[in-house]
Amino acid sequence: MPNKPSESLPGKFLEQLETVLDPQEIQDFRKSLAKASPTSIRFNPHKPISSASNMDPVPWCPTAYYLPERPSFTLDPSFHGGAYYVQEASSTFLHHILSTIQLPPSSIALDLCAAPGGKSTLLSSYLGETGIVVANEVIKSRAQVLKENIIKWGLGNTIVTQNDPSHFSDLEGFFDIVLVDAPCSGEGMFRKDPAAISEWSPENVSLCVARQQRIIDQVGALPKGGGYLIYATCTYNRKENEESIAFLTREFAYDPVRIPVREEWGIRESEIAVEDDTYYGYRFFPHQVTGEGLFISVLRRTGNSDQSVGLTKEFRHSHLKRVSPKDIPEEISSQLDSTRAIRLYQLGESYFAIPEKKQPIFEKLADCLNIRYFGVELGQVIRGEWLPSHEWALSVLEKKNIPRLELSRDEALKFLKKDSISADNSQKGWLLITYLGLPLGWVKNLGNRVNNYYPKAWRIRS
Structure with missing residues (x-):
């Protein structure tokens, strides 16, 4: 039989762990890795859901719950219909952060490293009809998974992009909030994915640090003045966490943001001293919380950087074009909800809908980024025949008289x-x-x- 995760931890990792945990706690930490990973889900508040009466709530997210055991999600039609997302409980702490900072629902959010989509769909639910989420993933195969999960979630307020962080340079001061769930050495996944243990090494940690600093250097200016940057990893060490925050705050002007946590939650707050300021980080250890390993920190951008966006008279794009009312197929116009102000675009033979108020934002993003999906695809007209799209079926857009x-x-x-x-x-x-x-x-x-x-x-x- 293969060794339990707790029995095969690298010595260098344990030495590193002693810098963030008291030595007497190491044994409790190792014991926690021998236990089964808890299973948790987060409900989609915009879709019909089943009862949560036999589930324990995740304390920091009102729509997240622990399951008594892991079912076969593949054989649950509600899962395929986007009624819930299977999300690790620690990651849902993002909801508590958004509530604490009182992020306006009309915000423009960027989830830079978004696949498979847990935090993006959480942002989508939080912002609802008035906000917009840019869910980005640079790796093509992972971007496809992200796209499918956004479609299942169905709110129509998300744009899926596939871009390197360097491609966002024209969008400095554009976003109200930027989430960097940085690629990391995966120490927090040792219990859930024991293969991560064999892949861990001090050299890999150093490689991750270099990658994180490159990302930070390219996205640190993206939040507007007064906007937020959230930095997260699923790892414990200080090099990928506290030292990355120190790097960020030396390169860019950010104020600290302290997030209140209840003692019974078991979350560890750490202080990060950088020159005359103290920033804050929050760690989740599996022997103290019912969840996997996580580090997260919140910062607020200083200054007045703000990129305003207005609607241009013409929209010239190599693939997309605006659809005028006279060109809308009858099958679409007869189904449109008159209470929702939307705008339509055509891509090939497919028609897409976005909220009218988000049109200038969308067109600005379309000029700068490689867009994989946006809004809600309604369907196609092929040889004069209307074919409604699967994306429209799963969306929360009304489907009248069908x-x-x-x-x-x-x-x-x-x-x-x-x-x-x-x-x-x-x-x-x-x-x-x-x-x-x-x-x-x-x-x-x-x-x-x-x-x-x-x-x-x-x-x-x-």
Whole structure:
């Protein structure tokens, strides 16, 4: 049998750990690694959810809960419909931070290293209809996973981009909040992912520090004056945490932000002295919190840097174009919610919707960044025929006057496997598939058969 994580920790790691933990605590820390990782989820407040009566709440996030055991999420249709996100409990501390700093709901947020999407979807829920989130991931395969999770979450207030941090240079002073969940040595994942232990080395820590400082140097000027930068890692050592904060505050002008934490939460506050200021960091250790390892720090940008954005008369883009009201397909215009002011764009044969108030912001971002997804894709017109998109089905945008077909759990799983399902012949045409009132996708009832339009790449294979 393979060694338990607690039995195979590198000696250099343990030496390093003694700089952030009292020596007598090391044994408790090692014992915690032998225990099973807790499983937690965060509900989507904008979609129908099941009862949380048998779950314990995560104390710092009102929509997050611990599960008594880890189920098969793949076989839960609600998971595929975006009713909740499986997120490690420590990471949901971001909600407590946003509430403490009272981030305005109309904010522009950047999640720089966003995949797979836990913190981006949390930001999306927090900001709701009036804010906008830029969820960025530089690695193509991870950006695809991020895109899928944003689509499932379905709020339509997020733009998925695939850019290196250096590509944001034209957006200095643009964001109200920037989250840097920096790539790190992964010490906080030793219990959840024992492979991280074999990959750890002092040399890898040094490599991560260099990468973090490069990122900090390129994004430190992105928050506007009075805006916030949140720096986080899933590691414990001071080199990747306190020393990165010291590097940031020597390069850029930031004020400290102290976040109140309750003693019973078990979160450790550390002080980071830089010249005449004291900054604050917060560590999560698995022997003290019900969660995995995390470090997080909050800073507020000083000065008056603020990049204003206005709507230009013309929008010239190599791929995107504005859609005028006269060019909107009837299938879209008949479904638009008159209470929601939106703007439409066309990409190839697909139509996308974004909130009207966010149009100038979106067009500025589209001119600067490589956009992988934005708003809500509504559908395509191919050879004169309207095909509603899976993205629209999963979104919270209203789908007026469209008949729905409610399925049982077993039937919903057949749909998610892209198997054939049956429908009443009295309902012809496009049907919105739902499970417990939660939209899952589309079928088209042709009378003699029902075509399943669940995306092939997303289908359940088990």
